[in-house]
Amino acid sequence: MITLRTERRAAAAVIYRNFSLIRRYLGWELVFAFYNAVNALTIGLIGLTQPGPGQGMRVLYLSIGALLWNFLSVLFFEVSNSVMWERWEGTIEYSFMAPIRRVTYLFGVCAYAIVYGLVRTLIVLVAIALFFHLPLAQADLPGALLVLAASSVPFIGLGLFGAIMPMLSAERGAQATQVIQGVILLVSGIYYPISVLPHWLQAVSWLSPATYTLNAVRDAALRGAGVASLLPTVLGLLAAGALLVPAGLYAFSIAERYALRAGKLKRNG
Amino acid sequence: MYAIECLDVQKQFRPEGDHPWRRRKEKVTALAGISFTVEEGECFGILGPNGSGKSTLIRLISTLLVPDAGVVRVFGHDVTKAPHEVRRLIHRVSVEASFFKKLSAQENLDYASGLYGLDRMAARQRAQEILLRLGLPKDKIRAPLEEMSRGQQQKVAIARALLTSPTLLLLDEPTTGLDPRSRRDVQEFIEEIRATDRTTIILSTHDMQEAQRLCDRVAIIRGGQFIALDTPTNLAARYGGGNGLEAAFLALSGEDLSLEEELEA
Ligand SMILES: Nc1ncnc2c1ncn2[C@@H]1O[C@H](COP(=O)(O)OP(=O)(O)OP(=O)(O)O)[C@@H](O)[C@H]1O
Numbered sequence: 245m246i247t248l249r250t251e252r253r254a255a256a257a258v259i260y261r262n263f264s265l266i267r268r269y270l271g272w273e274l275v276f277a278f279y280n281a282v283n284a285l286t287i288g289l290i291g292l293t294q295p296g297p298g299q300g301m302r303v304l305y306l307s308i309g310a311l312l313w314n315f316l317s318v319l320f321f322e323v324s325n326s327v328m329w330e331r332w333e334g335t336i337e338y339s340f341m342a343p344i345r346r347v348t349y350l351f352g353v354c355a356y357a358i359v360y361g362l363v364r365t366l367i368v369l370v371a372i373a374l375f376f377h378l379p380l381a382q383a384d385l386p387g388a389l390l391v392l393a394a395s396s397v398p399f400i401g402l403g404l405f406g407a408i409m410p411m412l413s414a415e416r417g418a419q420a421t422q423v424i425q426g427v428i429l430l431v432s433g434i435y436y437p438i439s440v441l442p443h444w445l446q447a448v449s450w451l452s453p454a455t456y457t458l459n460a461v462r463d464a465a466l467r468g469a470g471v472a473s474l475l476p477t478v479l480g481l482l483a484a485g486a487l488l489v490p491a492g493l494y495a496f497s498i499a500e501r502y503a504l505r506a507g508k509l510k511r512n513g
Numbered sequence: 514m515y516a517i518e519c520l521d522v523q524k525q526f527r528p529e530g531d532h533p534w535r536r537r538k539e540k541v542t543a544l545a546g547i548s549f550t551v552e553e554g555e556c557f558g559i560l561g562p563n564g565s566g567k568s569t570l571i572r573l574i575s576t577l578l579v580p581d582a583g584v585v586r587v588f589g590h591d592v593t594k595a596p597h598e599v600r601r602l603i604h605r606v607s608v609e610a611s612f613f614k615k616l617s618a619q620e621n622l623d624y625a626s627g628l629y630g631l632d633r634m635a636a637r638q639r640a641q642e643i644l645l646r647l648g649l650p651k652d653k654i655r656a657p658l659e660e661m662s663r664g665q666q667q668k669v670a671i672a673r674a675l676l677t678s679p680t681l682l683l684l685d686e687p688t689t690g691l692d693p694r695s696r697r698d699v700q701e702f703i704e705e706i707r708a709t710d711r712t713t714i715i716l717s718t719h720d721m722q723e724a725q726r727l728c729d730r731v732a733i734i735r736g737g738q739f740i741a742l743d744t745p746t747n748l749a750a751r752y753g754g755g756n757g758l759e760a761a762f763l764a765l766s767g768e769d770l771s772l773e774e775e776l777e778a
């Protein structure tokens with residue numbers, strides 16, 4: 245009972261801390277949000293370069309890519325970045341010395357990442373909605389949202405893997421995170437069908453949960469696919485999450501044990 | 514039961530730039546086999562030159578490092594096998610204050626107390642008492658940590674540790690870089706918590722007077738080994754030629770080989 249309360253308070257403390265940090269870095273947050281919104285608009289505008297009846301759908305196709313990528317990359321980055329941030333501040337030893345389960349700490353990090361990712365994406369969505377007249381008559385929005393929700397689970401799993409490197413080395417970790425993110429961006433068909441990729445890369449595409457997410461969300465938004473027909477993808481994403489999240493937690497715990505043996509958390513003092 | 518029990522504890526590190534696939538450098542020995550026990554309620558001092566292994570030893574006891582060999586027990590719990598149990602009992606203050614620098618002291622302490630599952634309002638109350646007692650101006654508690662002086666940050670770090678009422682408090686050079694008044698504030702406060710809570714304390718320091726004043730026993734560490742362990746008074750008498758603990762420290766930690774031979778004999 246007491247343990248449960250302790251763990252709940254600990255997770256809340258991590259979330260609260262991150263939101264406090266946002267308040268202190270509000271200037272940056274506004275700049276990031278502005279850049280994200282403008283970036284999404286410029287990508288949407290590409291859809292208008294070819295005249296013709298398909299214009300609206302092309303803009304919608306690209307906007308979905310921009311929105312989803314915004315959400316999933318923020319999710320991945322926030323989870324993997326949390327450890328990096330603590331290393332830079334030097335607080336990592338204090339967070340890891342607390343008598344709570346590591347899962348609790350990471351749960352706090354992930355819960356925060358989801359809320360924060362949603363807020364950031366909502367800002368972009370508002371910008372897109374104000375800027376373009378998107379044809380949404382055919383769209384099945386509940387279906388699209390369901391896919392989005394399901395996709396956050398495997399992405400959190402990937403984020404946990406992404407958090408491992410920063411635990412072992414602050415700089416290398418930051419580099420690794422960028423590379424992983426870049427690969428996902430390339431192969432997942434964010435702004436184009438993956439059929440345009442070279443064959444060998446297409447094979448990699450099917451490993452990325454983002455590929456399935458985008459396909460399904462586009463089916464829902466462009467072609468009105470309903471919840472029932474999206475269910476296989478949703479279940480697939482959840483299954484991938486059920487595999488990736490425990491695997492990520494396990495890998496994290498192995499890496500933490502290594503870090504404690506090799507003295508990687510912090511060395512000066 | 515001992516508060517701390519260390520049996521032949523050893524720790525080596527790979528130097529920076531040495532990779533598993535290409536070993537080029539010798540390992541650095543931080544601790545070369547240390548054994549000692551600390552009684553409950555004792556204040557145990559660790560004195561030693563830079564790089565002698567003080568912080569490594571404190572990290573091992575605080576579950577932030579795993580020993581290569583040997584056993585470390587905190588109130589009977591093995592730090593390697595039962596880190597969770599150990600973590601419930603301890604807290605640590607390091608030389609660097611280690612906070613989220615843009616956050617205020619209040620926000621940092623909220624985070625710290627939350628991690629330990631404390632009730633936020635009760636923890637805030639207690640933090641304020643501690644900070645007031647340590648002489649931190651009241652308006653400072655809401656200012657970002659980066660706007661505080663080192664000494665003020667260190668006081669917040671001490672408050673962070675004491676908030677959780679640790680049974681074992683590990684202090685790694687808590688007064689290094691503090692002005693004389695702040696140092697005295699901190700030292701008096703350490704005496705106070707010893708008197709009231711019977712907290713066991715491990716204190717590493719470069720300040721001989723501090724060790725003399727606060728510690729029941731002092732270990733002198735050099736090259737990862739304890740080369741002497743006794744009460745400050747006995748150490749001063751035995752190695753300092755009547756010139757105090759500092760003379761004893763200099764004699765023991767210097768390159769005085771004749772003394773080393775004498776010790777071995
Ligand atoms: N995490 C680490 N990785 C690599 N080497 C380390 C690590 N921690 C300590 N060392 C090395 O181990 C030795 C002992 O370091 P330690 O920090 O314990 O000394 P110290 O007595 O605390 O010194 P100081 O008085 O400067 O604080 C040093 O040679 C140091 O470089």
Ligand SMILES: [Mg+2]
Binds near residue numbers: 512513567568569
């Ligand atoms: Mg040190």
